[in-house]
Amino acid sequence: MAAYVLAKAPLDPGKPALELLGPAGADIWSYARLEHAIHATAGGLQSLGLPQGARILLRIGNDVDFPILFLAAILSGFVPVPTSSQLTTPEVDFLIDDLAPDLVVFGDGITQPTSLPCPALGPDEIAAFRDHEPGKIAMGAPDRGAYIIYTSGTSGKPRGVVHAHRAIWARRMMWAGWYGLRQDDRLLHAGAFNWTYTLGTGLMDPWAIGATALIPAPDTGRAELVEMLRKHRASIFAAAPGVYRQILKTGIDLTLPHLRHALSAGEKLPHAQKETWQRATNRPIFEALGMSEVSTFISTSPAHENTGQAAGYPQQGRRIAVLDPETFEVVARDRAGVLAVSNRDCGLMLGYLNDQSETRARFHGEWFLTGDMVCMAEDDAITYLGRDDDMMNAGGYRVSPIEVETALNAHPDIVESAAAMVEVKPDTFVIAAFYHSDIDLAETTLADWCAERLAHYKCPRVFVAVQGLPKGANNKLRRGDLRTAYKGVR
Numbered sequence: 001m002a003a004y005v006l007a008k009a010p011l012d013p014g015k016p017a018l019e020l021l022g023p024a025g026a027d028i029w030s031y032a033r034l035e036h037a038i039h040a041t042a043g044g045l046q047s048l049g050l051p052q053g054a055r056i057l058l059r060i061g062n063d064v065d066f067p068i069l070f071l072a073a074i075l076s077g078f079v080p081v082p083t084s085s086q087l088t089t090p091e092v093d094f095l096i097d098d099l100a101p102d103l104v105v106f107g108d109g110i111t112q113p114t115s116l117p118c119p120a121l122g123p124d125e126i127a128a129f130r131d132h133e134p135g136k137i138a139m140g141a142p143d144r145g146a147y148i149i150y151t152s153g154t155s156g157k158p159r160g161v162v163h164a165h166r167a168i169w170a171r172r173m174m175w176a177g178w179y180g181l182r183q184d185d186r187l188l189h190a191g192a193f194n195w196t197y198t199l200g201t202g203l204m205d206p207w208a209i210g211a212t213a214l215i216p217a218p219d220t221g222r223a224e225l226v227e228m229l230r231k232h233r234a235s236i237f238a239a240a241p242g243v244y245r246q247i248l249k250t251g252i253d254l255t256l257p258h259l260r261h262a263l264s265a266g267e268k269l270p271h272a273q274k275e276t277w278q279r280a281t282n283r284p285i286f287e288a289l290g291m292s293e294v295s296t297f298i299s300t301s302p303a304h305e306n307t308g309q310a311a312g313y314p315q316q317g318r319r320i321a322v323l324d325p326e327t328f329e330v331v332a333r334d335r336a337g338v339l340a341v342s343n344r345d346c347g348l349m350l351g352y353l354n355d356q357s358e359t360r361a362r363f364h365g366e367w368f369l370t371g372d373m374v375c376m377a378e379d380d381a382i383t384y385l386g387r388d389d390d391m392m393n394a395g396g397y398r399v400s401p402i403e404v405e406t407a408l409n410a411h412p413d414i415v416e417s418a419a420a421m422v423e424v425k426p427d428t429f430v431i432a433a434f435y436h437s438d439i440d441l442a443e444t445t446l447a448d449w450c451a452e453r454l455a456h457y458k459c460p461r462v463f464v465a466v467q468g469l470p471k472g473a474n475n476k477l478r479r480g481d482l483r484t485a486y487k488g489v490r
Helices: 031-046 065-075 089-099 123-131 167-179 196-209 222-231 241-250 271-281 356-361 401-409 443-451 479-489
Strands: 016-022 025-030 055-059 079-082 103-106 145-152 158-164 186-189 212-216 236-239 261-264 285-291 295-299 320-323 337-342 367-376 382-387 392-394 397-399 414-425 428-437 462-465
Touching: 016 031, 016 196, 025 031, 031 065, 031 123, 055 065, 055 089, 065 079, 065 123, 065 145, 065 196, 089 158, 167 196, 167 285, 167 295, 186 196, 196 212, 196 236, 196 295, 212 222, 222 241, 236 241, 241 261, 241 271, 261 271, 271 285, 271 401, 285 367, 320 367, 382 401, 392 414, 392 428, 397 401, 401 414, 401 428, 401 443, 414 479, 428 443, 428 479, 443 462
Parallel strands: 016 212, 055 079, 055 103, 079 145, 186 212, 186 236, 236 261, 261 285, 428 462
Antiparallel strands: 016 025, 145 158, 285 295, 320 337, 337 367, 367 382, 392 397, 414 428
16 A cells, blocks of 8 residues: 555655645655655664554654654554544543554654553654664555554444555545546645545545645644645645635635635535535535545546535446345435445455454445445435434434535524434434524524425424534534433433
8 A cells, every 4th residue: 555655756756745834834745755754664663573464553643744654654564543633541541452552653742541551652763763774565465454543433432444455446536536636736635634534635645646735734724724725826625514614704715726626525515515615716626425434435526526416426446336224125216225335345444443243234245334324316426315323204204414404504693503313202202403603593583494495394393502513533423412412401
């Protein structure tokens, strides 16, 4: 995987591979500088005498050391485990206990665990690796483990997702199927290094094609982010839906002459928000649907645009199906079902760490069941309806929370919202709308608003004002937390 990502480096060694953008300007890393740092760091890691397949927990902030160590570990035949710098001590303790790492690497100011059962490296040792002799590339079978990503589990505890080296080849399907990526692109990603969306879309994919990755400082304001897009001539902008919403709220001029288009992933992009951005910039947003277990595999692209509500189309080379969640038979077109991915897809995970039973439970024959409820149109367009455990039932009708949230989010005084089934009395469930607004809103006002936009059975019966909505590390709504919290106060 790492050798593949760096294959373009010798072809144009002086070209900027990475530009770290801050108020004082850009710290520019050429392909030659980046390649040297990764190979030297690999040498430093190999000098520690770790066994092949050793697990290295990365506890580093939004620093260039993050992608360097990530690729250096993979290059060496080790298995890096990127984590968020915002984890608390109990969360880090859980990961160490579950992962049993062979090495932990810490950056400055990062939360420490209660105890360390293995060796650890700090910032000084990391910096010294850059002067080390280059390491040897540990080539091997494409199906062996390459890296582990922790994601939220159905039990509420993080779960390790093990990916193979071959996963990088699946990312190539995104170049045409989502990004419209070219070698002359300058792709600015607004996420942190440790986020897999940033590691993949923001760094590894631009480097694999020989483009330039632009990463702003983590404390960059939304108005400053727009200025960076202009000043640094970004041709592609990638962010989560919340970033687009925050930028639009600033009211700043969004004339971006160098931008070809934008990318969105992490959660469903509200259609109205997408249209507002496109009117303000005269540039389209191409959306992708994915998950930690298989990355982004459903998308729109410059070659396959979509003007409707669909999330996108299966990327060329993918093998997917829409299955009945009870019979596991393929459903008819335009019928709701669970999205499934073939076990032959090179981007699909190897399995869940330390949980073979859960891995088996997510498969039915050839198919990995994503848990996403969708329908597929005759032209292969995939419309996302929500998670299978988030789907609501109103009088026998299945209702997607996305549909209710789209109506609520169109209200000018609602910042964000989430819909979920809640238990108002034993065995009695209704649709509830949880919303964040900067002003007090009467329930009758919101009920009338929804009644104008939704069929009666889809309308919320309960409206709950909240200060913020619970979200996971990848910014996806945790509607289950809202159901639990509501039940707890009633």
